[in-house]
Amino acid sequence: MSWGQPRSLQARQLLAASIGLVAFLALAGYALDRAFLETAESNLYQRMSSYAAAYADSEFARDGTFVPPYMPPDPRFDRPGSGLYAEIVLPNGHWDSTSSIGPVLPDGKLLEAPMETFEGPLEITEINGQVGQAYRYGRGLIYVGGDDPDSEFPYTIYILEDTTALSRQVEVFREALWRYLGGAGLILLLLQGLILRWSLRPLRRVIEELKRVQRGVTSRMSERHPRELEPLAESINAFIEIERENLDQQRNTLADLAHSLKTPLAVLRARLDDNVPEAELREDVDLQLRRMNDLVSYQLARAASSGHALFSAPIDIEPHAEQLVRSLEKVYAGKGVLCEFDITEGVQFLGEPGDLQELLGNLLENAFKWANSRVLLTARPGETAPNRRPGLLIAVDDDGPGIPPEKVALVLQRGVRGDERVQGHGIGLSIVQDLVRAYRGVLDVRASEELGGARFEVQLPPRL
Incomplete structure (x- = not known):
């Protein structure tokens, strides 16, 4: 198909529907991806907050050192480089979980109670020396050791978790999301093509009827068409009827004119053959010429009045x-x-x-x-x-x-x-x-x- 040739209605509608469908699926996929990512980050925030609450229930020694719980809230805190880390920042030092041995983590600072922070992803160096990323949750607390106000001191709990698990979840979700959306898009495109073919069937029927009229198989178009195409069918039928009437009118006009002129011409021929006197012949010729002039004037007037247009301003x-x-x-x-x-x-x-x-x-x-x-x-x-x-x-x-x-x-x-x-x-x-x-x-x-x-x-x- 050349560039100058206009596309068919079905091709135009299918192209427009395809562009709209692709745009919709892209926007829907982006929205679902963002919603899943936000949900995953929210779940991560809740999980890290619960880990921080578990460490907040721990005690401190008389010298102010942190005493970790006997059983950590997650076994990964006891496995070096596991990707889940805990850090307790004290006024004169800090405590790190066993999992922090090896990786290089960003230093945390003391937060005022009851301040909370959720940051990330932050850059870290993993146990194998590669650069990674991690989210960090922090909560500022105050430890009260007894009745003595001087024994109170602030401290901050930081929980860090690398993005490996979250990235894997997002990757799996995105793969499934675009696979299902792509399949749904192909099915919708197929349905759209079938729907367009079905919806344009009345137009194809109109074209077939026009071809039948052109070949002379039928004399007019049928009246059973959708409501939107009824004015078109009525207009075409009106054109056909007007054209047929005009043709019949022209034939009738010529036939009537020929028939009307036969009598005056016959009279003139008879008078010429009878050798009538010149004066009488002139009178008859004048009479018959005036009669023929009236007949021609009438037929021309009738022919001029028969060609009115169907649509006029x-x-x-x-x-x-x-x-x-x-x-x-x-x-x-x-x-x-x-x-x-x-x-x-x-x-x-x-x-x-x-x-x-x-x-x-x-x-x-x-x-x-x-x-x-x-x-x-x-x-x-x-x-x-x-x-x-x-x-x-x-x-x-x-x-x-x-x-x-x-x-x-x-x-x-x-x-x-x-x-x-x-x-x-x-x-x-x-x-x-x-x-x-x-x-x-x-x-x-x-x-x-x-x-x-x-x-x-x-x-x-x-x-x-």
Whole structure:
């Protein structure tokens, strides 16, 4: 694998988990090692303190010399160079245990009672001449020999133990600790790999389904996916459906255009073959050309309106509406139509700017065409759904004659005008209907309660 090639998700997660696991095991091992060492030193302190207490129960001779116990608290005190040493520091001398014969130990000083010290490791010279280390515990005491206060004198007991036994314990513990931690780390890494493979199985299933869709084995992805992958599957299915609809729309548009042009072309061919007078032929050619121009304009408009994107940046409605209204007020200046806005602040259209222009333009132009003096444009948020952007409601009311309920379906048909005396191609409302269908919305035409004319209401559902 080259350095520039990105790692897979499984490799990334396994690497991150491995680094985290190694760091955790290292910190845990260090913490356990320190805890064991502190515990061992504490046990050593307690043991040396008990040895000092045993020597503190000993007596002193009349001349002030120390009389050791008949049985030392540990046999090692009677074995030279054993690693466990005792020293009694007196005001005018000191006493050393038999084990101190041979090694060179650090000199202790007299401590005030009841002072205690625990030092180490201190450097010593062992009986074989090698340099070693030892811990030293000291306790300051006062001996009271009788009722005479002058017989009291201070003394200090020192207990020394080399680090051989403690180092051996620590070494054994560390060996066992890192062996067990290493084994646990390998097992955890194996489990982590299995868990990652199991957790990434839904992603591999998504990839397999995409490959099946690409090969044409299936038409869409299944809906049984983990909750985190449901938006991805829904988006991919939506892309597939939109692409399929766009392809079908393009095919239908070309087919409809070809079918629509066949009749005018056939009429022209027949008139040419009939050798009709030139004036009559010119009139027929003009009529059929205008008819073909209307058909081409309609099909191009429908094709342009069919390619809206699934994910689009939100578009503010009010600026587009104001621009359209200003243009329409100039076109219909003779009628003096006034357009009012009832637009919720911040309401937006989730789609292509061209679709918004077609939708508002055709609805407003139709309202201006039939209104007597007033038009009302309403825009506010529509329905909401979890994990989706809110829908949209757009309505255009006019105070014109209105549309009888039985003629609503007729008016929405392609090429049909509500009144043949009014100029137009009869495709504006059909474009609106096609746009609304493309956005999975609903177009409702009814009487206007506010202005008394017609009300064209568009409801667009929530989108991804």
